[in-house]
Ligand SMILES: Nc1ncnc2c1ncn2[C@@H]1O[C@H](COP(=O)(O)OP(=O)(O)OP(=O)(O)O)[C@@H](O)[C@H]1O
């Protein structure tokens with residue numbers, strides 16, 4: 226376990242709850258945040274749309290925090306409708322190639338577009354209704370940002386036109402009167418600013434487009450001084466534009482403002498939010514791009530192969546969420562014929578609008594839930610539980626705590642996460658990266674497998690010893706005393722030698738190559754699966770029978786059944802046969818238990834072909850395979866070697882172990898070893914051949930998880 230935890234730490238995972246180790250391996254569903262987990266959490270403002278003016282595009286910006294990389298281009302068009310269709314031709318690749326072109330042709334194209342009054346209002350609202358700071362660090366010679374990625378990206382955009390918050394406050398005379406902070410429930414924030422040079426006071430608001438649009442009554446006109454009434458057709462145009470941006474995977478924010486005259490200047494008076502955020506003028510939309518992490522796509526596909534479903538639960542718009550989900554492989558790139566997109570993508574409003582029975586009646590739970598509120602996450606976990614799923618949930622916010630607690634494995638973010646979320650979580654990702662969850666799951670599966678192997682090893686040897694000793698009680702000497710086939714100290718010694726190091730070695734077994742290619746194990750059954758129990762009995766009986774047979778053969782064969790006199794206590798002439806038989810049993814039992822550790826590296830594969838990869842490459846990969854876990858290799862080899870001094874050192878053998886050096890009996894010992902290995906191999910072969918006791922873990926994922934959750 227401890228080995229596992231240090232392993233995990235290297236893999237960017239901190240385990241807060243010991244049981245989370247084993248639990249991780251059994252996860253069937255992951256509900257993940259989008260921003261910062263599936264994506265990089267480094268947003269760049271890519272597009273800005275100002276109604277009746279045009280689209281500003283940021284080209285070639287690589288570094289999210291640097292307003293000097295890339296350049297802004299402006300495209301205007303006669304009608305807005307035309308602009309939408311024209312713009313849709315510009316995709317990422319076109320951007321890149323046109324960039325190369327313009328690099329060759331002229332530098333003129335890179336001149337920052339002029340700041341119109343409409344753009345100016347937009348930038349003021351963007352930069353002031355914003356808590357992020359963006360500044361150039363003279364010492365470190367790089368741009369430093371502090372704050373939420375969404376806000377940083379907008380602040381950086383304002384800096385491209387020298388309209389940063391600081392400049393506005395220090396040079397343009399803006400000063401803040403009030404702040405209505407961002408709330409993920411209402412998905413917007415507002416500030417009230419007054420301009421000391423002309424004493425005009427404004428409410429500046431930004432937030433999710435649908436929410437802001439409902440608060441707007443007007444929209445900025447071609448001439449900023451005259452805003453126009455927000456008609457239904459303009460609303461449709463705005464929503465159209467938003468969808469168009471969102472479909473490119475951009476998070477779309479609406480920016481708005483209104484002049485306010487009666488705002489109290491004494492900060493002691495609180496002015497209700499609803500009174501402030503109303504009658505707004507829409508200034509424009511901003512499309513922010515948060516690229517998926519490079520590792521995400523592979524990690525998601527690894528989950529699919531491992532029979533794990535990935536759900537994206539995000540605060541973003543459904544179109545944005547779908548585009549990103551498609552990018553990373555959570556949604557199929559081509560909508561399949563059987564499942565419509567509407568079944569796979571739901572908004573929280575749709576999901577929360579259903580009652581439990583309606584949710585349970587869905588053929589499958591949605592893969593993307595957009596515009597998610599913390600409460601939606603908790604309902605999703607409950608719905609998963611009703612479908613007998615074993616779910617992991619990520620979260621970073623304070624109000625994610627309930628869903629993190631409700632999840633079978635709660636995962637908090639180490640960097641972006643609040644302390645409350647970390648406190649509620651079972652594990653913490655130090656790098657906030659979705660791929661680390663998948664690593665952790667594979668680690669959890671490895672650990673589960675190794676605990677199973679370890680348990681099987683321990684129990685098999687116990688069953689073997691019990692059989693040997695209990696049945697052995699039947700052998701009585703002339704005085705009517707049972708003659709032990711092993712002395713108590715020998716048993717103690719064997720247990721110490723064979724269950725400490727080899728068991729620890731089994732814990733260090735590497736993950737099998739198939740570990741993420743099979744469905745999750747059943748967490749309700751735990752490690753004591755039917756296979757483990759049957760194996761334990763089969764192998765334990767075999768071990769007990771063989772060692773007993775060795776004792777009996779030596780005593781009753783050449784020894785003529787002479788059990789001597791008082792041979793449990795001390796060595797005398799009459800105990801010669803019994804002591805020789807004991808030495809053989811001691812050696813054989815030790816060997817059998819030790820070889821079991823190598824055999825149990827795999828519960829089903831042959832010890833002589835443990836790893837599909839090495840068995841393809843080599844005819845006899847046995848040594849390569851057993852040597853791959855060096856600790857276990859030497860635990861077994863040294864353990865086996867230690868048998869010889871225990872048998873031969875005079876005094877130690879007769880006085881401590883109550884046995885004596887042997888000769889021809891080694892033949893029986895090794896025969897026993899060979900029969901045991903053949904027995905174990907035979908039983909594994911039977912299991913493979915008849916598909917017995919598979920625990921459902923050998924079945925390929927495709928067949929297994931069809932139609933689940
Ligand atoms: N600082 C902000 N000011 C105003 N509105 C915001 C701000 N940040 C986000 N929003 C709006 O709220 C929506 C949801 O944001 P929220 O913070 O709930 O999700 P998130 O945590 O950023 O994303 P995810 O859930 O994918 O991790 C965004 O799509 C955006 O429209």
Ligand code: NA
Nearest residue numbers: 258540621622
């Ligand atoms: Na979030």
